[in-house]
Amino acid sequence: MKYLAEYRDPVLARRLVHEVCATATQRWSIMEVCGGQTHTLVRQGIDEVLPVRMIHGPGCPVCVTSLEVLDRALAIAARPDVTFVSYGDMLRVPGSSTDLLALKARGADIRIVYSPVDAVRLAVANPDRQVVFFAVGFETTAPANAMALLEAVRRGLENFSMLASHVLVPPAMTAVLEAPDCQVQGFLAAGHVCAVMGWAQYEPIAAKYAVPIVVTGFEPLDLLEGILMTVRQLEQGRAEVENQYARAVRRDGNRPAQLALERVFEVTDRTWRGIGAIPASGLRLADEFAAYDAELRFDVGDIVAAENPLCIAGEVLQGTKNPTDCAAYGRICTPRSPLGAPMVSSEGTCAAFHRAGRTA
């Protein structure tokens, strides 16, 4: 595929490694926000060959979807009148007492879709079923989910509703920077979030916290170049927003997608699993669309959420601990039987470490 082989070129990768080595005069700490980037870094061993400390960030929507929301999803999915529709990565994420896959095995009607448009198609094809779409994700995913809702409205689908729990990246970066023990000196911003939102949102963060932020892609060369650009800024005492991923990201992002977000959602406070409440860090359905809000449509009583006490996912997600610091890692917590969300998702840090065979 075009520009995949080129951006995985091992000769250029080595050259970039050498350039980072030649540029860094100290071991800077850089956070990659996005879990997709964590996976490339860990799989390729990039974080182990560079003279920088990579801190793995909270950018895995599956990992940070709050336990309370997940428990609510499980309660709705268990209803006999509901066809529950989800992205595949959510299926094995542990709730307080079960997960979607176990519910499905016990006969609940749970479907996996690749695109939210498929959820709308399911509602059209099954008019006698209540189709509920579990709309999670960052700014990259939210426009697609917004369009599913607008399509359902346009087609007058009364049997479609949405359990929406979106999270936003800039408030999470601010929360990381505000933490008293914050060690992050520079950020790789998530390229595809910026493809939608642009990067103007990051300029006040870079200025206020004097932290370089480099919009970065997902291939090995992208990550290496993003790290190099961050290290150069740190060495030169600059704190700017730069764009490594110029082939895919424009300063203003994708306006039509932003307009759909503004139309369908409202900014809200959000609890991040393992991390806690972050002000104005999420999107919920706007009041105009309350009739499509699954939380209001289905009364599932009070939700009492309880995490597994062994899991240190919160510290892993904030970059203060590595998965290998967790007593459960690889022993009682594995991708086959996960205790916490970061061991499940393809973007979770614990799963990335486990897949790469990392040990303490």
Added chain:
Amino acid sequence: MCLGVPGRVLAIDDEGGLPMAQVDFGGIRRDVCLVYLPETQVGSYVIVHVGFAITEVDEAEAQRTLEVLRTMDGDALAAELGEPAPGSGVATTPSPGLP
């Protein structure tokens, strides 16, 4: 689920009012919604996330980035590291762990 994948637009059509495209991902074909990239032309490369094209790949920028990397100053590096720069035509010791 957060990943975006680049693919080439093969054909554009309409599904009940939604602009859709057939996109080729290195041999695998998928229907992709173009509602957020309405200007897309057949033959261009788009980055697709959960069935929606979110941005077009700018081929000139892609080439430019690669050119910058290819012309990175290998000699200065060699002096710094005491070994010939990779790609300079002289055998090098590979860095561990990289592809």
